[in-house]
Amino acid sequence: MDKEHGKADKGDLQQKKVTSPAYLKTILQERNLSPRRSMGQNFLVDDNILEKIISAATLHENDLVIDIGAGPGALSLAMAGKVAGVIAVEWDEGLSALLQEQALMRGLNRLHVVKGDVRRLDLDRICREKWGEILCGGAAAGELKVVANLPYYLITPLLFKLLQGRLPIKLLVVMVQLEVARRILAVPGGKEYGVLSVLCRYYTEPRLLFKVSRHVFFPSPEVDSAVVLLDVLGEPPVKVKDKGLFWKIVRAAFQKRRKTILNALHGLGDLSKGDWEKILQKCGISPMQRGETLSLDEFANLSEMFYNS
Template structure:
């Protein structure tokens, strides 16, 4: 297809919408990207080639899917909106390397899907323009299930992307930052103004690449407990780490044992959670876990 026929142009997008009488569902967070430059940056950030596969979540009418098909050996596009399946089937007809799946990615058995659809490929990445309302659940499912992924390149709400990539010490740094950085190395690729979508969302977006870690950045005795300690530490951001942990682990006791544990972890009780690195949280959770607290 030549460039003027690509799905991502405003003219072609509007033509497809009108042809099929498609109406946007606000509940599904549907916003179609109409900027070829941004699409190029998204695909480029994934590092795809003909030996690799791409999983797309929420293809819409196929603007990004079309670009992925030109870069990857196989593309699996998962769409929750049944109304879009026949539209995608027609507009993406020229690309036999695209497999359409109707379903909710949060309910799919992704390990089985990967085994069935991406067998023999040298690497797999997730590339998607994610609906704002399910960004975090989808990303955490992808990361926590330890799928054989190289990269996750997604366009999400700018504010959420900044939180995922935040370093300790700032207002953006929190439990989401630590969760994402435990499983991956985040990098902001570009910001995306709300004006390049149909319909336009109320806020700007950003493209972020999560390079999936093959090894954890820290050693933790109990991964689930590590995240419990992180969540407890950020329960009330203005409180010190000592006060937050006391509420969670010593609601009726004195501070003596807590002070001892913080000292053992080499953490000043007066610090706030947003100043602790992921390494310090690992040390803290291991000490608390070894003390037999749950």
């Protein structure tokens, strides 16, 4: 250890990897920290999976990366030496302090730890404060990416926040529960198809990269995970005049899945049930269909027809 600067030498760091179950357990115990399963605190302890995730993100030295639910920092610490900057968001006070110590020990001054609930943080402000000049650096600047093992209970609201926000995010490589990955990739007509599926198809081109066994985490969760790549589109594949209205219709369609689309939409706006039936018929949608059978194009047509009614 370099005592003057608090930085470990290369030999020490080989023994102090947060992906080592033994080392991770030691540093957690030293700080009286215990992973909270209820909050999705299952930490990656497999270097092979870690490298596959980072490789999938195709990181370049001038890229900027956001890691959400960073925990003890497996992803953040591994990425910080490869890019222009990493912002690691962690709500848990003990884990955020631990990650800060790990970054200092490794001399990773491009890693910025932000403690807080990502749902309430102004990520746009935080990124511009940390990276203002780089983020607005023009053609020579890198891309802004999200690479994270996302907390399972935050997936839908978090992806809405990231994809509808002001940050110029180009790519997301995220590890989620396998069931959530299936919902992201689902197509109309399947039981997994829902608001999350429509959201990801509207803003991105989603791809399943690989599945991840539950046994590569500490502690082991009850289900397997998967890594999904979301390549953010320059423009949505459908055009709507009122995005707020579009998302109201999408949410209403899936709110009560057993309802027909006519009954699901009745009560939205000032239109009568008969008016909604006419709109549906003009869009070529049977009033007896259910919301999970509607494609992105059909939702867009429905939104436009309602907007113009």
